[in-house]
Amino acid sequence: MEPCSDDEDEDLPPGLIPSSSAIDVFDVGISILITTPPESMEKVNFRTQVLTRHLQDNHRVAATATATAISSSPCLSYTPPEVSEQPSSFDVNSMRKLMDGHNLEDRDWLFNLMIQSRLFNPKLRGGKLFVVPDYNQSMEQQREITMKRIQYLLDHGVFEGWLTRKGFEAEMRKLALLEVIEIFDHSLAIKIGVHFFLWGGAIQFFGTKRHHDKWLSATENYLIKGCFSMTELGHGSNVRGIETITTYDSKTGEFVINTPCESAQKYWIGGAANHGTHTVVFSQLNIDGKNEGVHAFITQIRDEDGNICPNIRISDCGHKIGLNGVDNGRIWFDNVRIPRENLLNSVADVSPDGKYLSAIKDPDQRFGAFMAPLTSGRVTIAVSAIYSAKISLAIAIRYSLTRRAFSITPNTLKFSCSITQVISGAFSLFLQRHML
Numbered sequence: 368m369e370p371c372s373d374d375e376d377e378d379l380p381p382g383l384i385p386s387s388s389a390i391d392v393f394d395v396g397i398s399i400l401i402t403t404p405p406e407s408m409e410k411v412n413f414r415t416q417v418l419t420r421h422l423q424d425n426h427r428v429a430a431t432a433t434a435t436a437i438s439s440s441p442c443l444s445y446t447p448p449e450v451s452e453q454p455s456s457f458d459v460n461s462m463r464k465l466m467d468g469h470n471l472e473d474r475d476w477l478f479n480l481m482i483q484s485r486l487f488n489p490k491l492r493g494g495k496l497f498v499v500p501d502y503n504q505s506m507e508q509q510r511e512i513t514m515k516r517i518q519y520l521l522d523h524g525v526f527e528g529w530l531t532r533k534g535f536e537a538e539m540r541k542l543a544l545l546e547v548i549e550i551f552d553h554s555l556a557i558k559i560g561v562h563f564f565l566w567g568g569a570i571q572f573f574g575t576k577r578h579h580d581k582w583l584s585a586t587e588n589y590l591i592k593g594c595f596s597m598t599e600l601g602h603g604s605n606v607r608g609i610e611t612i613t614t615y616d617s618k619t620g621e622f623v624i625n626t627p628c629e630s631a632q633k634y635w636i637g638g639a640a641n642h643g644t645h646t647v648v649f650s651q652l653n654i655d656g657k658n659e660g661v662h663a664f665i666t667q668i669r670d671e672d673g674n675i676c677p678n679i680r681i682s683d684c685g686h687k688i689g690l691n692g693v694d695n696g697r698i699w700f701d702n703v704r705i706p707r708e709n710l711l712n713s714v715a716d717v718s719p720d721g722k723y724l725s726a727i728k729d730p731d732q733r734f735g736a737f738m739a740p741l742t743s744g745r746v747t748i749a750v751s752a753i754y755s756a757k758i759s760l761a762i763a764i765r766y767s768l769t770r771r772a773f774s775i776t777p778n779t780l781k782f783s784c785s786i787t788q789v790i791s792g793a794f795s796l797f798l799q800r801h802m803l
């Protein structure tokens with residue numbers, strides 16, 4: 368009898384170990400109460416026999432009276448589509464070019480880096496290596512392995528130039544690599560995205576040269592780990608309503624950041640619970656009793672040993688239904704003092720003697736200018752849905768190529784073959800429409 372399940376890894380190349388913890392659904396005890404009219408009993412008996420056979424095959428139960436009825440059935444065998452299917456009738460390379468769009472070599476390079484490390488759980492299937500996260504790990508394990516994966520990618524130069532290299536080519540490389548990372552695991556991509564695109568992006572777009580010189584290279588090399596503290600318990604979409612308040616002390620040349628009430632606590636902040644060392648804090652700026660609106664400030668929240676800085680309180684948002692590799696946290700600021708230079712001052716500044724300076728006089732326009740760079744973050748979230756759709760497409764195609772829905776004995780349906788034909792036809796049509 369061929370194995371029903373593909374859970375066992377084939378021989379992996381030297382240096383790779385199989386991931387261990389797939390849940391066997393047949394370990395779960397099932398009891399069913401059936402009240403069925405007699406005319407349906409025949410069908411029920413048939414289904415019961417089929418289920419029994421599946422259960423016994425999976426557990427290799429010792430022979431019983433029913434087991435004598437078990438015979439080898441092609442319905443239950445699995446072979447990867449690469450082994451069982453004829454070569455596709457459409458040009459796979461054209462399809463790949465269409466789906467990936469650009470920087471194919473960079474994508475392959477990163478994928479090859481991933482399959483070489485056990486951190487990415489490489490699995491051999493049908494002679495091909497696949498990488499897949501283990502979502503059965505605990506929240507703590509997922510957070511830890513996400514950080515280790517980042518370190519591995521960092522050590523292999525994946526993030527080189529992500530914040531310091533300018534131009535079209537650098538941008539396209541970065542986007543392609545991010546897509547590969549996102550296709551592997553959203554937690555990994557979001558954790559990287561918060562650091563590079565929210566924290567790093569805020570430095571790039573809200574800051575000026577003094578901030579770029581000090582922070583961009585350090586961020587690219589993970590000498591510091593950045594977060595982005597905009598959302599509060601009381602205010603998410605309505606950023607203008609946030610309640611964190613920052614005043615300026617001209618005697619010391621420092622800003623003083625404060626969380627005045629519980630609804631002002633920073634909430635959902637990616638990276639805050641475990642790893643973040645610095646954050647951009649969005650806050651109302653109060654100068655001489657006048658509220659000048661929302662501004663962004665750089666604040667250190669942990670030292671290099673991971674200790675939380677004085678006057679800062681952090682707690683963990685805990686387990687989520689997804690993205691458990693990201694350590695979301697809550698932050699309170701108790702009159703935290705930061706240097707005047709830590710105001711990200713591309714739109715407005717405060718002079719050493721405490722004068723508010725901005726070329727944009729209208730507060731509405733100033734807020735608009737301030738928030739505009741965040742648009743790229745929204746696009747990134749939407750684009751992630753496309754990445755997920757691509758994964759879904761690959762899974763659906765592979766599954767439909769191996770799924771045998773009915774018996775293949777004579778005079779019965781060969782359903783999976785018709786699915787293959789439909790998909791092949793649909794792809795050819797798709798390619799004709801979009802590539803020719």
Ligand SMILES: Cc1cc2nc3c(=O)[nH]c(=O)nc-3n(C[C@H](O)[C@H](O)[C@H](O)COP(=O)(O)OP(=O)(O)OC[C@H]3O[C@@H](n4cnc5c(N)ncnc54)[C@H](O)[C@@H]3O)c2cc1C
Pocket residue numbers: 561595596597598601602603604605634635636637638690695
């Ligand atoms: C996993 C996760 C990670 C996050 N990471 C970060 C982070 O690192 N940093 C950070 O600052 N924030 C982070 N956030 C917070 C995120 O930015 C907010 O959840 C988001 O801005 C929405 O705010 P909210 O949850 O308070 O929803 P609300 O503002 O309360 O909105 C609730 C619902 O009402 C709708 N709505 C709101 N206003 C209107 C309106 N005027 N008209 C019509 N509909 C409206 C919204 O679309 C939404 O569907 C994270 C959130 C999550 C879930």
